[in-house]
Amino acid sequence: MKLYSYFRSSASYRVRIALALKGLPYEYAAVHLLKGGGQQLASVYRELNPDGLVPTLEDGSQILTQSLAIIEYLDEICPDPPLLPSAPADRAYVRSVALQVACEIHPVNNLRVIQYLKKRLNISEEQRSEWYQHWIDVGFSSLESRLSSEHRVGDFVFGSTPTIADLCLVPQVWNARRFEIPLNRYPTISRLAANAMALDGFAQAEPSKQPDTAS
Amino acid sequence: MKLYSYFRSSASYRVRIALALKGLPYEYAAVHLLKGGGQQLASVYRELNPDGLVPTLEDGSQILTQSLAIIEYLDEICPDPPLLPSAPADRAYVRSVALQVACEIHPVNNLRVIQYLKKRLNISEEQRSEWYQHWIDVGFSSLESRLSSEHRVGDFVFGSTPTIADLCLVPQVWNARRFEIPLNRYPTISRLAANAMALDGFAQAEPSKQPDTAS
Numbered sequence: 304m305k306l307y308s309y310f311r312s313s314a315s316y317r318v319r320i321a322l323a324l325k326g327l328p329y330e331y332a333a334v335h336l337l338k339g340g341g342q343q344l345a346s347v348y349r350e351l352n353p354d355g356l357v358p359t360l361e362d363g364s365q366i367l368t369q370s371l372a373i374i375e376y377l378d379e380i381c382p383d384p385p386l387l388p389s390a391p392a393d394r395a396y397v398r399s400v401a402l403q404v405a406c407e408i409h410p411v412n413n414l415r416v417i418q419y420l421k422k423r424l425n426i427s428e429e430q431r432s433e434w435y436q437h438w439i440d441v442g443f444s445s446l447e448s449r450l451s452s453e454h455r456v457g458d459f460v461f462g463s464t465p466t467i468a469d470l471c472l473v474p475q476v477w478n479a480r481r482f483e484i485p486l487n488r489y490p491t492i493s494r495l496a497a498n499a500m501a502l503d504g505f506a507q508a509e510p511s512k513q514p515d516t517a518s
Numbered sequence: 519m520k521l522y523s524y525f526r527s528s529a530s531y532r533v534r535i536a537l538a539l540k541g542l543p544y545e546y547a548a549v550h551l552l553k554g555g556g557q558q559l560a561s562v563y564r565e566l567n568p569d570g571l572v573p574t575l576e577d578g579s580q581i582l583t584q585s586l587a588i589i590e591y592l593d594e595i596c597p598d599p600p601l602l603p604s605a606p607a608d609r610a611y612v613r614s615v616a617l618q619v620a621c622e623i624h625p626v627n628n629l630r631v632i633q634y635l636k637k638r639l640n641i642s643e644e645q646r647s648e649w650y651q652h653w654i655d656v657g658f659s660s661l662e663s664r665l666s667s668e669h670r671v672g673d674f675v676f677g678s679t680p681t682i683a684d685l686c687l688v689p690q691v692w693n694a695r696r697f698e699i700p701l702n703r704y705p706t707i708s709r710l711a712a713n714a715m716a717l718d719g720f721a722q723a724e725p726s727k728q729p730d731t732a733s
Contacts, residue, residue: 354660395591410621
């Protein structure tokens with residue numbers, strides 16, 4: 304397998320965790336999101352991924368895009384350890400937590416949205432920070448409220464092993480810390496992220512440990 | 519089952535299509551996103567759905583949120599007709615198309631984001647329209663490029679029956695039309711949406727035919 308990834312991309316980070324937890328070896332193809340106007344927008348990469356987004360996973364002749372679709376694929380072709388529970392209602396629960404991060408928090412703070420705000424709407428650096436913090440706070444507040452009263456929460460979002468929900472939560476927490484957003488109002492989220500980050504698979508996938516780190 | 523829905527919400531619309539295609543009866547609970555400052559933000563609704571978003575599906579004691587998680591749940595408890603193909607790579611393909619809409623296009627143009635742009639960043643009506651059209655165009659351009667060269671596309675995104683991908687595509691096309699965004703540059707998307715909209719299940723779920731339409 305070959306993963307097109309950018310060390311700081313949280314969608315890439317999610318897939319790196321899945322590959323690491325399942326012990327699947329892969330070639331790392333770095334796609335720099337800022338250099339040369341963004342390598343993800345170059346025509347050679349867009350032939351693979353017309354969205355011009357990372358990650359992309361090549362598995363033989365298969366070209367896979369969208370991190371959550373890639374993770375579900377990896378879970379289907381390599382079920383051990385499972386990244387989803389077995390009962391439909393529990394699967395819906397962990398998927399919904401993953402989607403709360405992937406649909407409600409992450410897209411609004413994505414690089415291209417921030418660039419539009421700066422270049423087309425001329426917002427100030429202060430307004431940009433407020434925007435970023437606002438959507439993290441909106442998303443984390445409702446997620447904290449949900450997880451703090453959810454009986455299925457254990458050491459991880461679902462019980463005692465990580466699922467697709469933890470794979471989305473950890474990169475979002477990592478991003479929030481990078482932008483120095485205080486997380487003390489989110490004790491459940493912080494605890495769950497710390498538990499996950501202590502696992503080898505999560506640690507290996509960390510942005511600071513990739514071939515293209517700080518390149 | 520009981521579906522908390524708003525007639526114009528495209529995430530609600532996706533779930534209504536799934537319920538209709540599978541022939542599952544449900545009680546419709548209208549949640550008005552604009553009246554009284556937004557009924558989705560009222561504390562009684564946020565006990566069900568801390569995100570303050572629609573839809574929410576109640577199935578017995580289960581409370582399910584996030585449209586894509588709900589659709590996968592419905593497909594697991596009621597597999598006929600299936601909304602996902604059987605091979606892992608094909609499942610990843612239809613999920614990735616669904617996620618291209620659900621993560622890349624829809625969140626950036628969501629009501630609460632538009633409200634932030636208007637109220638906090640004081641953008642003009644013209645800038646708001648440009649923003650809306652920009653993200654539709656960015657998303658539809660890459661999706662058109664992908665689907666127009668994808669051999670798995672048939673009458674629907676995958677072959678000859680609708681999948682979760684069509685369930686996401688149709689509401690996004692409906693939204694684009696509502697904002698009078700020209701779709702002639704997206705002939706594949708337009709053709710696929712027209713084929714889907716011609717099916718009974720899609721027609722029943724249409725925003726103009728709900729109990730709370732234009733309320």
